[in-house]
Amino acid sequence: MSLEQFMRCWDQTHVTWIKNNFTGFDISFMDNVINKQHKAFTVIEELLKGKETRLEDGISFKDKDGTERFDCRVKWWQPNARRKLHGDIMMECPAEIYDKPPNPQ
Secondary structure, eight states, rough: OOOOHOOOOOOHHHHHHHHHHHHSHHHHHHHHHHEEEEEEHHHHHHHOOEEEEEEOOOEEEOOTTTOOEEEBBBOOOGGGGOOOSSHHHHHTHHHHHTTTTOOOO
């Protein structure tokens, strides 16, 4: 298995950060990975789980544990040509916007 196949979301900026900053799984690195304020947290979180995007105002959903969420993970593997509706773009997309196109920014 290649590194590209292992990663949930291939982001070259994050991969470059890892190459330049990762020296091993020592205490310092692990402390940084669990610190939401540290770049290491974002890099590892997004490479392993994928990026998230904010839902439109007033839209949320309950996750499997019943926690209300205002962000969804992006289907990063979806080709741009197939990103027409919210359901094409977001995992766990709320039903009320699933079949609607995203608002232009």
